[in-house]
Amino acid sequence: MLLRKLMFSIFVLSSVVILSGCGEKGSEAVQGATEIDTNYLKVEDVKAAEGVTTFGYKLEKGDKFTYKVAFINKITQDMKADTVISQKVDQRNVLIIDFEVKDVDKDTIAEVEVTTRSVYVKSDLNGTVKEYKTGDKLDSTSRIDFGFYEALSGNSFMARIDKKGTIREVYKVDKIVDNALPKTNGKDSISAQQREMATTEVAENLKGMILQVFRNFSNGSLKANETYSDKKPPVADPSRMYQLNATQLYTLKEKGKFNGSDISIIDAGYDASYEFNPELAQQGIKVDKSLITGGGKVYYNDKEGKLQKSRTNLVEEIAFSGEIPDKTGKKIPFTSVKKSLIVNIVEKIK
Numbered sequence: 001m002l003l004r005k006l007m008f009s010i011f012v013l014s015s016v017v018i019l020s021g022c023g024e025k026g027s028e029a030v031q032g033a034t035e036i037d038t039n040y041l042k043v044e045d046v047k048a049a050e051g052v053t054t055f056g057y058k059l060e061k062g063d064k065f066t067y068k069v070a071f072i073n074k075i076t077q078d079m080k081a082d083t084v085i086s087q088k089v090d091q092r093n094v095l096i097i098d099f100e101v102k103d104v105d106k107d108t109i110a111e112v113e114v115t116t117r118s119v120y121v122k123s124d125l126n127g128t129v130k131e132y133k134t135g136d137k138l139d140s141t142s143r144i145d146f147g148f149y150e151a152l153s154g155n156s157f158m159a160r161i162d163k164k165g166t167i168r169e170v171y172k173v174d175k176i177v178d179n180a181l182p183k184t185n186g187k188d189s190i191s192a193q194q195r196e197m198a199t200t201e202v203a204e205n206l207k208g209m210i211l212q213v214f215r216n217f218s219n220g221s222l223k224a225n226e227t228y229s230d231k232k233p234p235v236a237d238p239s240r241m242y243q244l245n246a247t248q249l250y251t252l253k254e255k256g257k258f259n260g261s262d263i264s265i266i267d268a269g270y271d272a273s274y275e276f277n278p279e280l281a282q283q284g285i286k287v288d289k290s291l292i293t294g295g296g297k298v299y300y301n302d303k304e305g306k307l308q309k310s311r312t313n314l315v316e317e318i319a320f321s322g323e324i325p326d327k328t329g330k331k332i333p334f335t336s337v338k339k340s341l342i343v344n345i346v347e348k349i350k
Contacts, residue, residue, distance in 0.1 A: 043256035058305025270294030
């Protein structure tokens with residue numbers, strides 16, 4: 001919970017997004033760092049895909065490349081019982097991330113150094129707007145909201161990534177954790193156990209961040225119009241009322257050209273369902289609506305062996321009703337409705 005508060009709803013799926021005394025690397029201004037192109041990639045000479053295309057991330061020692069990654073979240077939630085709680089969140093995170101392949105082992109798994117060069121966050125929570133960009137000076141109040149982003153800027157971590165785009169491990173996140181956690185007289189204000197939990201949580205969030213760049217959409221090749229399924233681990237909602245079971249679907253549909261390079265255009269689909277806590281029915285709470293859809297497009301650069309761009313979205317609506325006990329134990333009517341739109345955009349810029 002501690003790091004989730006610090007992360008200020010960073011990365012959904014996410015996601016996904018500073019140190020006092022951060023170096024020059026983290027404070028440099030980056031042109032276009034607050035903007036994101038929400039359109040699909042403009043591909044020329046588009047034709048229906050034919051035959052088989054070989055896929056695989058080309059990660060060789062010494063390779064350097066940069067991506068812009070955006071997480072756009074629009075969420076509304078209304079709960080009514082003895083009181084009414086309404087929340088409307090509109091948040092945009094834009095990150096510029098540098099990657100450098102440090103080594104490739106005998107199993108062709110690459111060790112990649114990941115450095116977030118720039119972070120821009122704008123959040124509107126029930127009409128209260130907060131904004132942060134790399135280099136901003138944070139006071140004690142704004143550090144609660146944006147301290148993690150500050151810790152992320154300019155501080156590197158490592159990831160082990162295979163040719164299919166599977167992120168095997170995220171490690172060396174201690175520097176980010178050190179600078180994100182609150183301090184008392186220069187020392188952590190949490191226990192060693194809490195710090196360990198925070199380190200695990202940070203690593204998982206950073207993995208979610210770069211999962212957008214390294215999508216696993218093939219076992220090595222795809223036939224035209226063939227669909228590859230990437231089943232994800234279940235994700236439990238913080239309310240513990242349900243968990244989400246999801247499979248990402250990728251279908252090779254078309255081919256085209258972008259800046260002279262061959263581009264594979266892959267339709268991204270989403271097969272998902274909710275698994276509700278059986279205790280809900282026992283407690284008299286019923287599910288009135290559960291809707292989840294998603295999709296988009298992934299553009300793979302055949303020559304470079306890397307993602308050129310992707311734009312995917314997730315639409316979710318879930319509603320509950322029933323009766324719950326108030327503070328005195330008396331049963332009162334209860335309703336909860338949550339709607340969300342999540343858009344993830346990745347664009348290779350170098």
